[in-house]
Amino acid sequence: MRHTWMRYFTPGPAHHRLGLVCLGVGLQHGSLPTVGPRTLDHHVAVIISSGNGWLRSADGRRVAVTAPALLWLTPGTSHHYGPDPDHGWDESFVAFTGPATAPYTELGYIEPDRPVVPLRDPADARAVVARIARAARRGNPLLEVETGAAVHELLVALRRARAGTATETDPVLQALARDACLPLTVADHAARHGMTPAALRTAVRAAAGRTPKEYLLGIRLGRAKELLAATELPVAAVARRVGYDDPAYFSRLFTRRVGLAPVRFRQQESRALPGPGSTPRPDPAS
Incomplete structure (x- = not known):
């Protein structure tokens, strides 16, 4: 039947x-x-x-x-x-x-x-x-x-x-997300996990469908956008907060990937209120 x-x-x-x-x-x-x-x-x-x-x-x-x-x-x-x-x-x-x-x-x-x-x-x-x-x-x-x-x-x-794979619970992805804004190279991240860069690439590709560099860059740029939109930090300070010691390099990278310079993005998306009194809401993802 x-x-x-x-x-x-x-x-x-x-x-x-x-x-x-x-x-x-x-x-x-x-x-x-x-x-x-x-x-x-x-x-x-x-x-x-x-x-x-x-x-x-x-x-x-x-x-x-x-x-x-x-x-x-x-x-x-x-x-x-x-x-x-x-x-x-x-x-x-x-x-x-x-x-x-x-x-x-x-x-x-x-x-x-x-x-x-x-x-x-x-x-x-x-x-x-x-x-x-x-x-x-x-x-x-x-x-x-x-x-x-x-x-x-x-x-x-x-x-x-999929059996044998994980996403949010993957310990490598969790650690990369936690440390994404530290001024570390992919090789540095791999060493912190006791892995070779090639092994890290394989693990991240299997879990996230991207290279470690792309995965880290997405997190860094997302955080940079949040800081530009919600604070009045100078662009150089935003760059340092997301792991870039060279603000000029950060601005070029941001512009190439986002399509807008950091200053222009802030003008377009700013939610910051001048002066004290703004209380951040809890992160809904936490």
Whole structure:
């Protein structure tokens, strides 16, 4: 016995320009038929919540699939998969495409080289799929935008759910975030963790999808923006607060990455009140 529910969509050109569009969603359970061999022109994330089965990858290898797991079906890559014929499995799928798939792949959220990805807990990803399914009701005027926005959420939820990886709880990322504004090089940070720079790059890339330099720079520039917007500290003092002893270098770097010079950013975004009397609110993230 099997249960199958599917909806498919055809977003317009304007929706594609939003970055990601959802092309379809499905919820299936039981002794489902084998899929493929086939090749698609779009991405599909298949979330296996219970049961087991197999996937034959493009190189002909047959890979065991044991729930919870994610099957990445990527454009132009042949795939062939199915559940155990005796017991079946519980799957949900979301088909999507759009220009944003390229940076999501570059950042490691989509993994073409890992067609089967073990998951810790698919609950959050399944909740996003359920929202897409609810949005798929007939006559929903927000269908394409609502489902496209949810695909972004799905990619984040699947990234968090990967087995063997961590995000906020990763001790290396936590330490880098804590020490990001110290005047330390990447090699200095690696040494503080007893790691080589190459090992640190591998760890940060796996956890955050970026190099240590990019990860640290994002934190430094974010803190610099906060100081420029909420205080009257001179730019040189802001530079020192975020780890740059050379204010001219900081200004050039800030301008190149933000698109505005620090002084111009302050003029545009300033929330500082002159004189005493401003009481900072607690950090909502703490």
